[in-house]
Amino acid sequence: MNKGERTRQMIIERAAPVFNIKGIAATAMSDIMDVTKLSKGSLYVHFENKDVLAEAVVDYNLQQLQRKVVAAVTKADHPKDKLFAYIDAFRDPLSPPVPGGCPMLNFGMEADDQNQVVLAKVAEMVNNSQQLIIDIIAGGIDQGVFKPDWNYQEFATLMFAMLEGGIFIGNTTRKIDKMAIINRSLKKMIEAQSC
Known part of the structure; x- marks a missing residue:
């Protein structure tokens, strides 16, 4: 990376938690100036406007979340353990794996009906997340770990929705007890489909 690319990356990395915590609309360029220690003019050298920066930050936050989940899943060898690692x-x-909470939930809710570019990025991540669950289960069925008649595509949607719902409940109530219930319930559902 040259100096300009390094500076651009530094801006994205330092702006990422700010946007994820405050939201795109509530984040001002002055907030980014504070965390980067750069002038407004310097920021605009690297990003045409706040929307362009926000899109880069959304990409970065979603990639960080995906890396952390994939890293947790790939530590496990057994398909059931992979699903448990995803849940855990x-x-x-x-x-949360990313400072400020789940960027899919944060940016998806904010972008709904307001920012089609960000909404499309979040939708792609939602689909990729569910596909990861589907691929793990399909591999487990092929290995004889899970029952062959499991409607695993439907379960992938259910698992994803329950986890995101648990994140929402936990963040709004500031308690993790409901996520513990979701965690146990999902693992019981997976155990019920194990051979």
């Missing part, structure tokens, strides 16, 4: 990556919504 979200077990404490008050200590």
Whole structure:
């Protein structure tokens, strides 16, 4: 990376938690100036406007979340353990994998009906997340780990929705007890489909 690329990356990395915590609309360029220690003019050298920066930050936050979940899943060898690792990556919504909470939930809710570019990025991540669950289960069925008649595509949607719902509940109530219930319930559903 040259100096300009390094500066651009530094801006994205320092702006990422600000946007994820405050939201796109509530984040001002002065907030980014504070965390980067750069002037407004310097920021505009690297990003045409706040929207362009926000889109880069959304990409970065979603990539960070995906990396952490994939890293947790790939530590496990057995398909059931991979699913459990996926679930456990979200077990404490008050200590999320990405500072500020789940960027899919944060940016998806804010972008709905307001920012089609960000909404499309979040939708792609939602689909990729569910596809990861589907691929793990399909591999487990092929290995004889899970029952062949499991409607795993439907379960992937259910699992994803329950985890995101648990994140929402945890963040709004500031308690993790409901996520513990979701965690246990999902693992019981997976055990019920194991051979």
